[in-house]
Amino acid sequence: MITMITLRRFGAQTASILWKDLRCELRARQVWMAMGMFALLALVIFNFAFDLRVDNVAAVAPGALWIAFVFASILGLGRTFAAEQEHGSLDRLLLCPVDRKAIYAAKLLGNLVFIGAVELISLPVFAAIYNLPVLTGGIIPIVLLGTVGIAAIGTLFAAIAGNTRAREVLLPLLVFPLIVPVVIGAVRATQGLISPLAGDLPWLGLIAAFDVIFLSISAVTFAYVIEE
Amino acid sequence: MSIQTMPASQARPAAEQSLPAAIQVEALSKTFALRPVLRGLTFAVPARARVALLGPNGAGKTTLLRILATLAKPSAGEVLVAGFDVRHDADQVRRRVGYVGHQPHLYEDLSARENLEFFGRMYGISDHRARADALLERFGLRAKANERVRALSRGQVQRLALARGILHEPALLLLDEPDTGLDEDALALLAEVVRARAAAGVTTLLTTHQIARGLALAETALVLAGGRLVHNGPAAALDVDDVRALYTARRGAR
Amino acid sequence: MHVVGQPPAAPARGAPGLAPATGPARALEPVLRPLRAYGEYILAAASALGVILALWAAFFYAPTEAIQGDVQRIEYVHVPLAWVAYLAFFVVFAASILYLWRRDERWDLIARANAEIGTLFTTLVLVTGSLWGRPVWGAWWAWDARMTTTLILWFIYVGYLLLRSYTGRSEGGAxxxxxxxxxxxxDVPINYLSITWWRTQHPAPQLPLGGEPQAPPAVVETLLLALLAFTLLYAYLLIQVYRLHRLQTEAERLRARIESA
Known part of the structure; x- marks a missing residue:
């Protein structure tokens, strides 16, 4: 009974904060446009950097795709608390009797929406310009699980870096080393999609395990980061 | 409008004595970034009081307000708001505290109504739509309800912030220099809100640099200097010069 | 490792506002005080002697490895360094949990001191590993799972120290x-796991970590001696770095009190 009520309140609070963030972000800035452009640009630049040919494209392209995703994500993650930092204040939200985990959940979902939108735009472009058969149903769980991993850690560290004077520099420095496993897993899983290997490892399982561990640690520790 | 959190106060004014004090502070100390900001404060504020918290810059006024609002935790000592411990029952305290700072802290890309409705949901108010409308009407913002806060004038933004502060009908209203940058209209409105809230059984604690205005608005004056409480008594007994003297004679009366 | 399990008791002159020494630490104070006064010199002497002995053993007692030659002797420094680095990072982890739980600033200082020592030792691990890899593998660096994990670990804790330098001695930063x-x-075990899997298709040479099961007794003895010596060195360094942080914090606290008095 009580848990049902708590859950419902948690859901309502999460939904309200998410709604507010999406609305602010859509009205004020087109950061997701910048993220999308950045991801596309990265994909084009990798093409020159690696001198892609027919014989090496399948090996190199998944790495290029995920690095483009990660870099574009960092742009969006840096704006996780933008609505609060610029015209409001996180304190003002903390004054309300709101479950701190609901704030984390809403910020995480918001990041997933924006990163997901960017991925949705760049994937077809990637498939076209690299001429690879990645637009199958198999790509969905890979992108989804990979993005959850990046955003779970990214949202937590956006709060940590946001407390410092060097927000923009610190965020990638802290996040990149921590998300190495998810990037490796996602790259390998994407490669497996293009040219399936016999006896390949359960990369999706690795990413999923990573997601679960980091979601739970982030949910527990988030409150320590944002409030006294 | 009824005050949900203190139902007894209106029906039986005689029972006032038995109400839990709105604020009870016992040996409160706070160290911030290794710096002692509050040093052993002890005082109580009865329910429905109007209190001015005065003190020079750096006296610890804002820190005390932040502790009462659960934004900062006491380093030592005990703080109860409406009978709830700020450390262990923070959510209960948050439900009962309204806070208006000198910065509006509203979401500029949301409209006036959207801001009120958002905070209404955050406080778990079931009829947040109706309440937002009523407040917009009362604060003269109805015509601007659907304008983004970005497009409102400074006075309108301040009024909206004041409305947001009393949206959830708090039992304790904390006003942190609300008069900084307010125009005459808004100041009159502020004074009216403070009196109306007090009449409705709400306790008000306000800080201000305008000593005279603080003394005029309040019944009780608390004076902080150097993190210590140097005066706690009726506001009427003090004039501006007395308060200035208290600011400088920090090791004086206790 | 009592240094780690139990924070040294607060100095008697602990300023107000500082958490007072907790129960057991205060009760043990009469025992700890003389032990601290002389124990530190004993520890200093023991770790200095231990490191000298370990180096002597590494160069003169341990036999020359048949294939790698004298280069293999670097293992007697490399492995203990890696052990101490991992130990220090584990202590960062444990002390961080304790800090969030108890909010005692001493746990924070212990975490910070260990992060500094761990980062220094990880740097040395990477350097000694490279020095060994150049003649044996013919390359300063190979993307072996253990090396890659160590490198990422190094990045994580350099990030930790950067974060600390950006946030100063504030509670929020802590x-x-x-x-x-x-x-x-x-993240460390997940990293290791993912990188191991990642490299499954491209097996890389293994580091000689406990390489041969039938290692000569002299090799095992030298390695154990070196492990002991570097652990003592770690304990000594930890006490010094921790005390330095404590004094710096105390100095800042006093300065703040004077300024705000």
């Missing part, structure tokens, strides 16, 4: 750093 100390350490 809490953020504690969260990083926890997340970073949990």
């Amino acid at each position: 809490r953020s750093a504690a969260v990083l100390g926890i997340v970073g350490f949990v």
Whole structure:
């Protein structure tokens, strides 16, 4: 009974904060446009950097795709608390009797929406310009699980870096080393999609395990980061 | 409008004595970034009081307000708001505290109504739509309800912030220099809100640099200097010069 | 490792506002005080002697490895360095949890001191590993799973120290750093796992970590001696770095009190 009520309140609070963030972000800035452009640009630049040919494209392209995703994500993650930092204040939200985990959940979902939108735009472009058969149903769980991993850690560290004077520099420095496993897993899983290997490892399982561990640690520790 | 959190106060004014004090502070100390900001404060504020918290810059006024609002935790000592411990029952305290700072802290890309409705949901108010409308009407913002806060004038933004502060009908209203940058209209409105809230059984604690205005608005004056409480008594007994003297004679009366 | 399990008791002159020494630490004070006064010199002497002995054993007692030659002797420094680095990072992890739980600033200082020692030792691990890899593998660096994990670990804790330098000695900074100390350490096994899997198709040479099961007794003895010596050195360094942080914090606290008096 009580848990049902708590859950419902948690859901309502999460939904309200998410709604507010999406609305602010859509009205004020087109950061997701910048993220999308950045991801596309990265994909084009990798093409020159690696001198892609027919014989090496399948090996190199998944790495290029995920690095483009990660870099574009960092742009969006840096704006996780933008609505609060610029015209409001996180304190003002903390004054309300709101479950701190609901704030984390809403910020995480918001990041997933924006990163997901960017991925949705760049994937077809990637498939076209690299001429690879990645637009199958198999790509969905890979992108989804990979993005959850990046955003779970990214949202937590956006709060940590946001407390410092060097927000923009610190965020990638802290996040990149921590998300190495998810990037490796996602790259390998994407490669497996293009040219399936016999006896390949359960990369999706690795990413999923990573997601679960980091979601739970982030949910527990988030409150320590944002409030006294 | 009824005050949900203190139902007894209106029906039986005689029972006032038995109400839990709105604020009870016992040996409160706070160290911030290794710096002692509050040093052993002890005082109580009865329910429905109007209190001015005065003190020079750096006296610890804002820190005390932040502790009462659960934004900062006491380093030592005990703080109860409406009978709830700020450390262990923070959510209960948050439900009962309204806070208006000198910065509006509203979401500029949301409209006036959207801001009120958002905070209404955050406080778990079931009829947040109706309440937002009523407040917009009362604060003269109805015509601007659907304008983004970005497009409102400074006075309108301040009024909206004041409305947001009393949206959830708090039992304790904390006003942190609300008069900084307010125009005459808004100041009159502020004074009216403070009196109306007090009449409705709400306790008000306000800080201000305008000593005279603080003394005029309040019944009780608390004076902080150097993190210590140097005066706690009726506001009427003090004039501006007395308060200035208290600011400088920090090791004086206790 | 009592240094780690139990924070040294607060100095008697602990300023107000500082958490007072907790129960057991205060009860043990009469025992700890003389032990601290002389124990530190004993520890200093023991670790200095231990490191000298270990180096002597590494160069003169341990036999020359048949294939790698004298280069293999670097293992007697490399392996203990890696052990101490991992130990220090584990202590960062444990002390970070304790700090968030108890909010005693001493746990935070312990975490910080260990992060500094761990980062220094990880740097040395990478350097000694490279020095060994150049003649044996013919390359300064190979993307072996263990090396890659160590490198990522190094990045995580350099990030930790950067975060600390950006946030100063504030409580908010300490809490953020504690969260990083926890997340970073949990990341280590996942990192190792993912990189091992990643390299499954491209087996890389193994580091000679406990390489041959039938290692000559002299090799095992030298390695154990070196492990002991470097652990003592770690304990000694930890006490010094911790005390330095304590004094710096105390100095800042006093300065703040004077300024605000």
